[in-house]
Amino acid sequence: MSVSLFKAGTVWHYRFQIDGKRVQRSTRETDRQRAQRLAEQAYRQAKLWARDGREIPTVRALVAQWIEIHSATASAAHVKVVETFGRLHLHDLGDVMIDELTTDRVELARVRHLETRAPVSANQWLKVLRLLCNWAVRRGVIPSVPFRVKALKVQKKPRATLPVRLTRAWLAAVDAHEGDRDGVRTAVRLMLGLGLRESEAITARWEWLDIECRTYTPGRTKGREADPLPVPEWLLDYLMPMRKPDGYVLQKRDGRPYRAGFTRSAMLAANQAVGAPHITAHRLRGTFATLLSRSGVPPQDIQRVLRHKNLTTTAAYLEVDMQTVVHGQARMAHSIGFGLPHQSSGAPVANSTPQTQQ
Structure with missing residues (x-):
C-alpha cells in the first residue's frame, strides 16, 4: 500500500498503513506537488525506520540512547568520548534524522569542526559518528550507514619514549x-x-x-x-x-x-x-x-x-631504535667496502687513503 493524499478544506493530508498501523497526518500545504513530496518522504521514512513501533532517532537522540544503554558496560573513557561528541560537536547535525546523514551533510559538518580543531580531532569526530550509525544498523533501525566519508590524512608526529x-x-x-x-x-x-x-x-x-x-x-x-x-x-x-x-x-x-x-x-x-x-x-x-x-x-x-x-x-x-640503524649502516658500509676515516675537520670521507707524513 502506498501513500494517498486527500484534501480537507484547502490543506492536503496524507494517509498510509505500515506495520499494521494506520498513519494520517496533515502536510500543512495547500500546493498538491509540495504536499505529495512531503507525504512520500513521510511514508519512506516510516517504512524504513519503523521497527517494532520505534522510529529512527535524530543524531542527538541516538547519542542519548547509546549512552543510556552503554553507560553500565562500556569504559568511562569511551562513554565520555560519545557524551562530549553529543554535547559539543554535533555541528548542525543534532536534529537530523540519521537516515538523512548524507555524505554532503557530514562533510560540511566536518568542515565546521575543522574551524577550531585539528585534523586528528576531525578523524576522531568521524569515528564516533560512524560508531553511532553502525550501532543503529546492528539494531535494525537503518539498513546501512547512509554516508561515505573518508578519514583525513594526518601528518604523524614523533612520539616520546622515556630514555x-x-x-x-x-x-x-x-x-x-x-x-x-x-x-x-x-x-x-x-x-x-x-x-x-x-x-x-x-x-x-x-x-x-x-x-x-x-x-x-x-x-x-x-x-x-x-x-x-x-x-x-x-x-x-x-x-x-x-x-x-x-x-x-x-x-x-x-x-x-x-x-x-x-x-x-x-x-x-x-x-x-x-x-x-x-x-x-x-x-x-x-x-x-x-x-x-x-x-x-x-x-x-x-x-x-x-x-x-x-x-x-x-x-x-613500537618506536624505531635509530642506534640500531646506525650500527646497521656501519655494517653495510663495511660490507660494501667503504672506509670512512675521520679527517681533522671531523667529516667522514669515503674511500680516502691516509696520507703518509713527509
Missing part, C-alpha cells in the same frame, strides 16, 4: 614530587614494569599478585582479558614491603580510589626536572613496549603482554 639513561632519575623525580604519598609512585612503576594502562593501575588488587609464580593478572582490562603477566624482580622488591592480603594496591588516604589522570602532574614535573620528553601514562606504556622490542622480544609476544587484539595496534606502540 633508559634517564629512567632512574625520572622515577626519583616522581618520588620527590609526591613525597610520602605512595599512589602515583606505585602507579608509574606498575605501568613501566608491566605495561599496564593507567585505568588498570587504578583498579590493581593485591589478590591478583601471585608471589609464588611471580605473576600479576589484571582483573579489569579494556578487552576483558585475564592473562597473567610476569613481574620483574625490581618491581616485586618494590611491592613486597607494602603488600596486603587483598584490596586495592592504590588507595587514597581516605580509602577512595584514584581518578583518571591522577599521574599526569607528577609525570610532567619529572619530565621537566630531568629533561625527559613529554612522558604521559600512555607513553609510559609505549616505553614499556619499545624497550621489550629493543631487548629482542618478538612482536607477537609484546602483543600478548599489551593485550591487543591485533598486531597492527602493537606495531604502532
Whole structure:
C-alpha cells in the first residue's frame, strides 16, 4: 500500500498503513506537488525506520540512547568520548534524522569542526559518528550507514619514549614530587614494569599478585582479558614491603580510589626536572613496549603482554631504535667496502687513503 493524499478544506493530508498501523497526518500545504513530496518522504521514512513501533532517532537522540544503554558496560573513557561528541560537536547535525546523514551533510559538518580543531580531532569526530550509525544498523533501525566519508590524512608526529639513561632519575623525580604519598609512585612503576594502562593501575588488587609464580593478572582490562603477566624482580622488591592480603594496591588516604589522570602532574614535573620528553601514562606504556622490542622480544609476544587484539595496534606502540640503524649502516658500509676515516675537520670521507707524513 502506498501513500494517498486527500484534501480537507484547502490543506492536503496524507494517509498510509505500515506495520499494521494506520498513519494520517496533515502536510500543512495547500500546493498538491509540495504536499505529495512531503507525504512520500513521510511514508519512506516510516517504512524504513519503523521497527517494532520505534522510529529512527535524530543524531542527538541516538547519542542519548547509546549512552543510556552503554553507560553500565562500556569504559568511562569511551562513554565520555560519545557524551562530549553529543554535547559539543554535533555541528548542525543534532536534529537530523540519521537516515538523512548524507555524505554532503557530514562533510560540511566536518568542515565546521575543522574551524577550531585539528585534523586528528576531525578523524576522531568521524569515528564516533560512524560508531553511532553502525550501532543503529546492528539494531535494525537503518539498513546501512547512509554516508561515505573518508578519514583525513594526518601528518604523524614523533612520539616520546622515556630514555633508559634517564629512567632512574625520572622515577626519583616522581618520588620527590609526591613525597610520602605512595599512589602515583606505585602507579608509574606498575605501568613501566608491566605495561599496564593507567585505568588498570587504578583498579590493581593485591589478590591478583601471585608471589609464588611471580605473576600479576589484571582483573579489569579494556578487552576483558585475564592473562597473567610476569613481574620483574625490581618491581616485586618494590611491592613486597607494602603488600596486603587483598584490596586495592592504590588507595587514597581516605580509602577512595584514584581518578583518571591522577599521574599526569607528577609525570610532567619529572619530565621537566630531568629533561625527559613529554612522558604521559600512555607513553609510559609505549616505553614499556619499545624497550621489550629493543631487548629482542618478538612482536607477537609484546602483543600478548599489551593485550591487543591485533598486531597492527602493537606495531604502532613500537618506536624505531635509530642506534640500531646506525650500527646497521656501519655494517653495510663495511660490507660494501667503504672506509670512512675521520679527517681533522671531523667529516667522514669515503674511500680516502691516509696520507703518509713527509
